[in-house]
Amino acid sequence: MWKLVKKFFRLADAQRSTVLKAVVLLTLFSLVRRWFPFPRHQKLLETPNCEPPRESLTEAEDLVKWAVRAAASRLPWKPNCLPRALTGQYLLAELGQRTELCLGARLLGEQIRLHAWLECRGLILLGERARKDCQEIGRWTLKTGAKLA
Numbered sequence: 001m002w003k004l005v006k007k008f009f010r011l012a013d014a015q016r017s018t019v020l021k022a023v024v025l026l027t028l029f030s031l032v033r034r035w036f037p038f039p040r041h042q043k044l045l046e047t048p049n050c051e052p053p054r055e056s057l058t059e060a061e062d063l064v065k066w067a068v069r070a071a072a073s074r075l076p077w078k079p080n081c082l083p084r085a086l087t088g089q090y091l092l093a094e095l096g097q098r099t100e101l102c103l104g105a106r107l108l109g110e111q112i113r114l115h116a117w118l119e120c121r122g123l124i125l126l127g128e129r130a131r132k133d134c135q136e137i138g139r140w141t142l143k144t145g146a147k148l149a
């Protein structure tokens with residue numbers, strides 16, 4: 001535990017701030033998903049275990065991708081793809097970058113699995129690996145310049 005705390009305080013100010021915002025947003029979006037469940041579909045959402053591509057990412061995109069993944073991997077619960085994509089979208093909108101939250105579905109045996117991923121400038125930032133074989137069913141953008149506080 002202390003090792004993580006020491007590591008956290010060695011981060012640059014921008015990294016610390018982004019990780020803290022990611023923790024707050026992942027927690028908020030996970031709680032909203034839990035409090036306002038869509039029971040039949042909630043269990044269908046996948047927990048991604050992907051490493052998005054680093055090439056062609058801006059510094060802000062790379063920072064947000066890293067912060068969301070770092071925060072999600074250290075929370076006591078494992079946020080699935082939807083809270084991760086929403087968190088990344090909000091953080092990048094706060095930095096003035098336009099992103100698209102995508103929702104898709106795929107057939108796994110006889111079950112339908114839902115997956116959310118985040119795209120920016122045509123690159124998949126979060127949710128890349130589980131996106132494979134998904135049929136896209138919708139895209140949403142968030143107004144840029146959104147603020148957390």
